Amino acid sequence: MEDISLHILDIVENSICADAKRIEIILSLDAEHDLFRVEINDDGRGMDPETLAKVRDPFFTTKGKKTGLGIPLLAQAAEQTGGELILDSAPGKGTQMSVAFRWSHVDRPAIGSMTDTLMTLIAGHPDRDFVYEERAGDRVFRFDTREIKSDLDGVPIAAPAALGAIRDLLKENIQQFE
Amino acid sequence: MAKLTIADLKKIKEEYHQGLREGGFRARITVHMGTCGIAAGARGIMNTVMEELAKSNLKDVAITTSGCAGLCSQEPMATIELSGEPPVKYISLTEDKMRKIFTEHVVGGKPVKEYALVVGHETTY
Numbered sequence: 306m307e308d309i310s311l312h313i314l315d316i317v318e319n320s321i322c323a324d325a326k327r328i329e330i331i332l333s334l335d336a337e338h339d340l341f342r343v344e345i346n347d348d349g350r351g352m353d354p355e356t357l358a359k360v361r362d363p364f365f366t367t368k369g370k371k372t373g374l375g376i377p378l379l380a381q382a383a384e385q386t387g388g389e390l391i392l393d394s395a396p397g398k399g400t401q402m403s404v405a406f407r408w409s410h411v412d413r414p415a416i417g418s419m420t421d422t423l424m425t426l427i428a429g430h431p432d433r434d435f436v437y438e439e440r441a442g443d444r445v446f447r448f449d450t451r452e453i454k455s456d457l458d459g460v461p462i463a464a465p466a467a468l469g470a471i472r473d474l475l476k477e478n479i480q481q482f483e
Numbered sequence: 484m485a486k487l488t489i490a491d492l493k494k495i496k497e498e499y500h501q502g503l504r505e506g507g508f509r510a511r512i513t514v515h516m517g518t519c520g521i522a523a524g525a526r527g528i529m530n531t532v533m534e535e536l537a538k539s540n541l542k543d544v545a546i547t548t549s550g551c552a553g554l555c556s557q558e559p560m561a562t563i564e565l566s567g568e569p570p571v572k573y574i575s576l577t578e579d580k581m582r583k584i585f586t587e588h589v590v591g592g593k594p595v596k597e598y599a600l601v602v603g604h605e606t607t608y
Contacts, residue, residue, distance in 0.1 A: 306521065309540060311521050314516070315517075315518050318516050318517070318548065318550065322550060329604050368550060370553055373518075374518045375518045375521075378518070421526070421530055424530070424533065425514075425529045427528065428546050429514070429516065429547050430547070430548070446485065448485045456486060457492065457496075463546065464495065464499045464542070465533075465541075465542075466532060467574065468494040469537055470491040470494075474486075474487060
């Protein structure tokens with residue numbers, strides 16, 4: 306994966322496979338502690354302890370194929386900066402992931418385009434809801450597709466005109482970190 | 484909280500209602516968005532689909548994503564399904580190839596054979 310936004314897209318696709326209806330993505334920079342954190346929380350079906358214990362194994366998957374690289378690749382990207390990936394999950398309680406990167410580390414991947422990641426998720430899964438939040442210092446940017454859908458008043462969120470307006474909105478507000 | 488402006492909303496509603504077509508979707512574009520697809524550039528393919536869709540002003544095309552189809556070395560991949568016709572799976576896509584597929588297959592109804600792997604249904608994960 307070239308950047309963190311692609312990892313996030315990959316992990317959120319897992320949430321969608323787990324039937325999550327609402328997925329929250331939070332990016333936060335704590336410059337004082339040189340810490341960049343990505344949190345992904347979903348309300349999907351969750352994992353039992355046996356599954357949870359195996360998800361870091363690149364040869365474990367629940368999808369009927371031979372490899373499951375999404376989580377191991379993200380864990381490796383975090384660990385090579387001195388960070389870590391923490392997962393918490395239980396059946397019926399969804400999954401909570403927290404990934405920490407040392408911000409100034411030379412091996413920290415670029416963040417990449419969160420606009421492209423969010424647009425892919427919104428266009429590809431208009432029936433799900435996504436919350437995106439960025440925090441750095443005093444500035445907070447928060448975006449919630451439930452509010453957008455309510456404002457759209459019956460027009461589908463995946464209608465091309467709606468997608469265009471959402472892309473403009475995200476482009477204006479995202480990318481505060483770099 | 485980020486919000487769309489009133490002007491945005493008015494424009495979106497006008498455009499949506501002008502182009503509304505009865506009878507659901509005529510075409511479905513599925514971009515394969517497994518780990519392998521994402522690493523190979525599937526998100527760029529999805530961006531291209533969204534751009535082309537906006538340019539074409541078509542209102543009867545659905546876009547979605549799917550997981551790994553088990554052909555990781557052939558990613559990025561997309562499947563195009565026109566109503567009443569078997570799906571066509573395209574492999575080793577680039578943004579230029581996707582544009583051609585959109586114009587010729589999605590808009591024109593004629594599959595781009597040189598980029599296609601297979602026609603017909605198969606199991607995807």
